[in-house]
Amino acid sequence: RKEVEQDPGPFNVPEGATVAFNCTYSNSASQSFFWYRQDCRKEPKLLMSVYSSGNEDGRFTAQLNRASQYISLLIRDSKLSDSATYLCVVNIPTGFQKLVFGTGTRLLVSP
Amino acid sequence: DAGVTQSPTHLIKTRGQQVTLRCSPKSGHDTVSWYQQALGQGPQFIFQYYEEEERQRGNFPDRFSGHQFPNYSSELNVNALLLGDSALYLCASSLSITGELFFGEGSRLTVL
Numbered sequence: 001r002k003e004v005e006q007d008p009g010p011f012n013v014p015e016g017a018t019v020a021f022n023c024t025y026s027n028s029a030s031q032s033f034f035w036y037r038q039d040c041r042k043e044p045k046l047l048m049s050v051y052s053s054g055n056e057d058g059r060f061t062a063q064l065n066r067a068s069q070y071i072s073l074l075i076r077d078s079k080l081s082d083s084a085t086y087l088c089v090v091n092i093p094t095g096f097q098k099l100v101f102g103t104g105t106r107l108l109v110s111p
Numbered sequence: 112d113a114g115v116t117q118s119p120t121h122l123i124k125t126r127g128q129q130v131t132l133r134c135s136p137k138s139g140h141d142t143v144s145w146y147q148q149a150l151g152q153g154p155q156f157i158f159q160y161y162e163e164e165e166r167q168r169g170n171f172p173d174r175f176s177g178h179q180f181p182n183y184s185s186e187l188n189v190n191a192l193l194l195g196d197s198a199l200y201l202c203a204s205s206l207s208i209t210g211e212l213f214f215g216e217g218s219r220l221t222v223l
Contacts (some may be wrong), residue, residue, distance in 0.1 A: 043215060044214050046212075096161075096166050104152075104153050
């Protein structure tokens with residue numbers, strides 16, 4: 001089983017739509033979780049951290065379900081500029097910062 | 112405040128050659144991690160350097176080696192290049208071994 005699994009998509013949605021991405025992880029000892037955004041041929045950039053209680057940043061909401069080892073990202077009112085690949089990232093507890101990335105989910109927002 | 116800088120941005124090598132990629136961390140950061148991102152895949156962890164030592168390593172062969180200098184900059188060396196080494200190589204720096212990672216724009220390596 002992969003350490004981090006995501007649906008690769010692509011997800012094609014119209015502007016204004018709500019879209020949700022899911023991610024599962026295999027290491028139950030993992031403590032830190034993140035969503036990164038990566039534009040085509042660019043480096044990944046931190047979108048948001050994921051906390052146990054769930055957290056929201058504007059149109060973006062991240063949730064964590066430890067029992068099911070499941071992370072989600074919800075984007076409301078999609079914008080054209082949201083088109084990118086969204087990477088689910090888990091910090092593996094080795095005592096150091098070892099981030100394990102999923103393959104990413106590609107989002108295409110159309111007019 | 113300069114972010115993470117990597118060089119070269121693009122390079123082409125042939126099988127069997129060796130390559131060295133360079134990374135300067137964000138100002139104030141002391142930890143450097145290297146990732147390999149193949150086309151259509153997420154970044155894969157290669158190794159992490161802190162206090163000039165390799166602290167942990169991913170599932171990469173010994174052909175991949177690195178170094179960190181006293182000024183915290185780092186190099187990634189790959190020997191005996193294979194076609195499968197073609198990828199985007201990302202350097203990420205952080206403050207301490209558990210801080211938030213900031214990525215450079217990457218070095219895109221093509222092996223012919």
